[in-house]
Amino acid sequence: MLRLPAFRLHQPATLGEAAAILAGEGDAARVVAGGTDLWPNLKRRHQKAEQVVALHRIAELRGVHANDEIQLGAMETLTDLGRHPALRERWPALVRAIGWISSPLLRNMGTIGGNVCLDTRCTYYNQNEEWRQAISYCMKAEGKVCWVAPSSPRCWAVSSSDSAPMLVALGARVKLVSAAGEREIPVAELYRDDGMEYLTKRRDEIVTAIVLPKESDATHCRSAFFKLRRRGSIDFGVLSVAVALWMDGDVVRDARVVLGSIASFPSPADEVARALVGQRLTDETIRGAASKARSAVTPMDNTDLDPRWRGQVTPVYVERTLREAAAS
Numbered sequence: 001m002l003r004l005p006a007f008r009l010h011q012p013a014t015l016g017e018a019a020a021i022l023a024g025e026g027d028a029a030r031v032v033a034g035g036t037d038l039w040p041n042l043k044r045r046h047q048k049a050e051q052v053v054a055l056h057r058i059a060e061l062r063g064v065h066a067n068d069e070i071q072l073g074a075m076e077t078l079t080d081l082g083r084h085p086a087l088r089e090r091w092p093a094l095v096r097a098i099g100w101i102s103s104p105l106l107r108n109m110g111t112i113g114g115n116v117c118l119d120t121r122c123t124y125y126n127q128n129e130e131w132r133q134a135i136s137y138c139m140k141a142e143g144k145v146c147w148v149a150p151s152s153p154r155c156w157a158v159s160s161s162d163s164a165p166m167l168v169a170l171g172a173r174v175k176l177v178s179a180a181g182e183r184e185i186p187v188a189e190l191y192r193d194d195g196m197e198y199l200t201k202r203r204d205e206i207v208t209a210i211v212l213p214k215e216s217d218a219t220h221c222r223s224a225f226f227k228l229r230r231r232g233s234i235d236f237g238v239l240s241v242a243v244a245l246w247m248d249g250d251v252v253r254d255a256r257v258v259l260g261s262i263a264s265f266p267s268p269a270d271e272v273a274r275a276l277v278g279q280r281l282t283d284e285t286i287r288g289a290a291s292k293a294r295s296a297v298t299p300m301d302n303t304d305l306d307p308r309w310r311g312q313v314t315p316v317y318v319e320r321t322l323r324e325a326a327a328s
């Protein structure tokens, strides 16, 4: 049985208290929300923490506030968000992405804040300690070499959050709070293309909420989400496609296509999006735009299924997702 390491658990009742603990403890502290990612990672010892700050008692992190914009409290569970009427009505593709995260039981515990901060994943990293010790570990935790690309100076672990590509495609923003104050940035700016330092936020910053665009944006937006995985449930994706198209009548005014589970960050497929802007959504324009998706990805041998095949099927799934968005 894998056991948790010893650590001190803090259960603050306010955001201010949590921020103060994180400011005081520095890199020795980690935040836990639902724990569906952090607890397994601590058990396998690829993440470490001397202090853990649990967020479940903090009322300020709960609730969905649906006004002109919808604000999702970071501690809202994925199950509750999937059932929320305003979210289902305005942003159905986000609800679909959330519904494809892990399994119903894990969605009962897992939160949206935890999902956007999900650690990157790799075949050589998401293993128990004995397994990793047998290969002398790897660069992301305790080792020196990247086994995916041994001559590479960086880690290529994959961003596997399912909500992240959809939130980036929709142009959502994230609120961050620390003892130093509050700031709000586009979700796209929360990520960097680095398997180890995959978040731009500081360790002492708490995600407090996700803010979705205005209702008027939702009216003109056609969107869709697709996730490719080995089994129909529980598996992490090996490719996901998030599409948001803003329409002027039947012409695409603006477009964002974002690919997930294929690189260390939710990767925009800008060439695909550019090929759609100013166009009507015909079979021909959709097929032409989707064909540009192959050059947007370089799948590597760091996750399930053959990387060459994942590259080859990327335009196919982009085309299907664009068609679904066009029909929405």
Ligand SMILES: Cc1cc2nc3c(=O)[nH]c(=O)nc-3n(C[C@H](O)[C@H](O)[C@H](O)COP(=O)(O)OP(=O)(O)OC[C@H]3O[C@@H](n4cnc5c(N)ncnc54)[C@H](O)[C@@H]3O)c2cc1C
Residues within 6 Å of the ligand: 030, 031, 032, 033, 034, 035, 036, 037, 038, 039, 040, 055, 074, 075, 078, 100, 101, 102, 103, 106, 109, 110, 111, 112, 113, 114, 115, 116, 117, 118, 119, 160, 161, 162, 163, 205, 206, 207, 208, 234, 235, 236, 237
């Ligand atoms: C078997 C299995 C299958 C899974 N499949 C998927 C899948 O298909 N798709 C997917 O996206 N995920 C999947 N997950 C991962 C996980 O269940 C979800 O990503 C979940 O949403 C994580 O939320 P959490 O609240 O449990 O996060 P936690 O485990 O509590 O935290 C995750 C990380 O985020 C940080 N964190 C959490 N909340 C905050 C906050 N408010 N502010 C700052 N940092 C924070 C933590 O410090 C930690 O580093 C799977 C997990 C398991 C065990």
Ligand code: SF4
Residues within 6 Å of the ligand: 121, 122, 123, 124, 125, 138, 139, 140, 141, 145, 146, 147, 148, 149, 154, 155, 156, 157, 195, 302
């Ligand atoms: S990509 Fe390389 S460094 Fe990163 S987790 Fe995998 S093997 Fe380790």
